[in-house]
Amino acid sequence: xxxxxxxxxxxxxxxxxxxxxxxxxxxxxxxxxxxxxxxxxxxxxxxxxxxxxxxxxxxxxxxxxxxxxxxxxxxxxxxxxxxxxxxxxxxxxxxxxxxxxxxxxxxxxxxxxxxxxxxxxxxxxxxxxxxxxxxxxxxxxxxxxxxxxxxxxxxxxxxxxxxxxxxxxxxxxxxxxxxxxxxxxxxxxxxxxxxxxxxxxxxxxxxxxxxxxxxxxxxxxxxxxxxxxxxxxxxxxxxx
Amino acid sequence: xxxxxxxxxxxxxxxxxxxxxxxxxxxxxxxxxxxxxxxxxxxxxxxxxxxxxxxxxxxxxxxxxxxxxxxxxxxxxxxxxxxxxxxxxxxxxxxxxxxxxxxxxxxxxxxxxxxxxxxxxxxxxxxxxxxxxxxxxxxxxxxxxxxxxxxxxxxxxxxxxxxxxxxxxxxxxxxxxxxxxxxxxxxxxxxxxxxxxxxxxxxxxxxxxxxxxxxxxxxxxxxxxxxx
Numbered sequence: 001x002x003x004x005x006x007x008x009x010x011x012x013x014x015x016x017x018x019x020x021x022x023x024x025x026x027x028x029x030x031x032x033x034x035x036x037x038x039x040x041x042x043x044x045x046x047x048x049x050x051x052x053x054x055x056x057x058x059x060x061x062x063x064x065x066x067x068x069x070x071x072x073x074x075x076x077x078x079x080x081x082x083x084x085x086x087x088x089x090x091x092x093x094x095x096x097x098x099x100x101x102x103x104x105x106x107x108x109x110x111x112x113x114x115x116x117x118x119x120x121x122x123x124x125x126x127x128x129x130x131x132x133x134x135x136x137x138x139x140x141x142x143x144x145x146x147x148x149x150x151x152x153x154x155x156x157x158x159x160x161x162x163x164x165x166x167x168x169x170x171x172x173x174x175x176x177x178x179x180x181x182x183x184x185x186x187x188x189x190x191x192x193x194x195x196x197x198x199x200x201x202x203x204x205x206x207x208x209x210x211x212x213x214x215x216x217x218x219x220x221x222x223x224x225x226x227x228x229x230x231x232x233x234x235x236x237x238x239x240x
Numbered sequence: 241x242x243x244x245x246x247x248x249x250x251x252x253x254x255x256x257x258x259x260x261x262x263x264x265x266x267x268x269x270x271x272x273x274x275x276x277x278x279x280x281x282x283x284x285x286x287x288x289x290x291x292x293x294x295x296x297x298x299x300x301x302x303x304x305x306x307x308x309x310x311x312x313x314x315x316x317x318x319x320x321x322x323x324x325x326x327x328x329x330x331x332x333x334x335x336x337x338x339x340x341x342x343x344x345x346x347x348x349x350x351x352x353x354x355x356x357x358x359x360x361x362x363x364x365x366x367x368x369x370x371x372x373x374x375x376x377x378x379x380x381x382x383x384x385x386x387x388x389x390x391x392x393x394x395x396x397x398x399x400x401x402x403x404x405x406x407x408x409x410x411x412x413x414x415x416x417x418x419x420x421x422x423x424x425x426x427x428x429x430x431x432x433x434x435x436x437x438x439x440x441x442x443x444x445x446x447x448x449x450x451x452x453x454x455x456x457x458x459x460x461x462x463x464x465x466x467x468x
Contacts, residue, residue: 003328003329067400070397070404070445071400071403071404071441071449072404072438072441073403073405073407073408073417073418073421073438074407074408075410075415075418075421075422076421076434076438076441079421079422079434080434080435082429083431156316159318160316160317160318160319161318163318163319163320164319164320166320167410167422168425174320177320177321177323178411180324185327185331189328193324193325193328195321195324196320196322196323196324196325197324199318199320200317200318200321203316203317203321204316207316
């Protein structure tokens with residue numbers, strides 16, 4: 001029986017889905033970990049990114065954060081954080097994943113505010129709006145498409161990285177792959193492949209759904225003009 | 241490959257221990273060398289595939305979309321899933337790690353090389369054509385040299401992320417410094433060992449990045465002259 005047939009058999013066994021520690025359990029864990037990590041990332045990165053973009057300072061800091069997080073191995077953060085005050089369990093995994101969500105969120109929030117039409121900003125100031133009001137009523141609405149783009153990149157990355165939580169027994173769909181490797185390739189090849197398909201399918205699904213969300217919150221006129229700029233912002237944070 | 245490690249730990253499990261580094265210097269150096277060689281081979285192979293791909297995308301515009309989309313999809317697949325797809329066929333070991341890491345590095349290099357090539361000014365291209373350069377002559381003498389900054393940016397990003405990604409090779413037992421980090425975690429959460437592996441990893445990324453940056457300055461002297 002080839003590995004692919006084994007994988008199909010594995011995926012067709014209902015017990016593999018409904019058992020404790022089966023696909024449904026792992027999927028739930030995966031989604032909880034990812035959602036919490038992205039939420040934490042947004043909570044930290046968006047206010048900082050928006051404020052830095054508003055003041056126009058510390059653009060270098062944004063690039064620095066992106067480069068440093070690119071060099072830190074996920075495995076290192078996942079193994080180090082449980083040994084700090086965070087302790088073993090979900091909080092440390094969530095913080096580790098959130099760290100990798102920061103660069104795209106930060107970079108896009110920063111760029112989103114920076115690219116706001118200077119004339120709109122000047123007009124708002126001329127109308128007597130304070131700095132805070134300009135940020136809230138002019139720059140923030142204009143930055144929404146960028147925030148959505150950053151959110152999508154970050155979410156896909158976190159869902160992908162969450163598979164690595166299985167290294168420290170943190171749960172998630174990666175656990176299925178790890179268990180397969182534990183059985184050895186000959187016996188667990190089908191399970192490994194099945195787990196890989198599940199993890200990849202989830203990442204693709206999140207990517208597609210969030211791409212639709214991003215499209216929905218981007219005004220049509222902005223869509224065409226933004227395509228080039230968005231790619232540049234993504235380039236700055238391209239990492240694994 | 242398995243590493244022999246000595247666990248005469250300092251009392252209190254500190255984050256950093258000279259004692260640990262002295263006792264295990266052989267193992268750490270072996271892991272570091274393994275990691276560096278995996279990274280170097282991966283980036284080299286990736287560059288040999290990605291730069292021709294980028295040239296194809298540049299020459300035949302209709303192919304640019306599919307090539308970028310294909311490498312983009314590879315990039316979206318989570319690394320652990322990629323290991324899961326490849327390991328059942330290529331087995332446990334170096335080849336699997338290299339394949340995964342190369343597939344990941346492709347996108348960054350292709351994208352940056354295409355960006356570098358398209359930034360060649362049209363006047364320069366026309367001038368070269370007028371001077372009688374053929375398609376290949378123009379590519380090697382004019383366009384690729386002018387695209388070097390883009391290519392080097394791609395190589396640097398690819399190298400730094402590859403250093404981090406190789407650690408995931410732990411799943412097939414060939415994670416370089418990842419083996420050290422992971423073994424430290426499994427052996428009663430030996431902090432000094434986890435930290436040593438992590439620091440060496442980050443240092444390796446930094447050093448390789450600086451080497452490539454220096455190489456870039458040597459290869460593109462006209463850029464430094466212009467800015468100074």
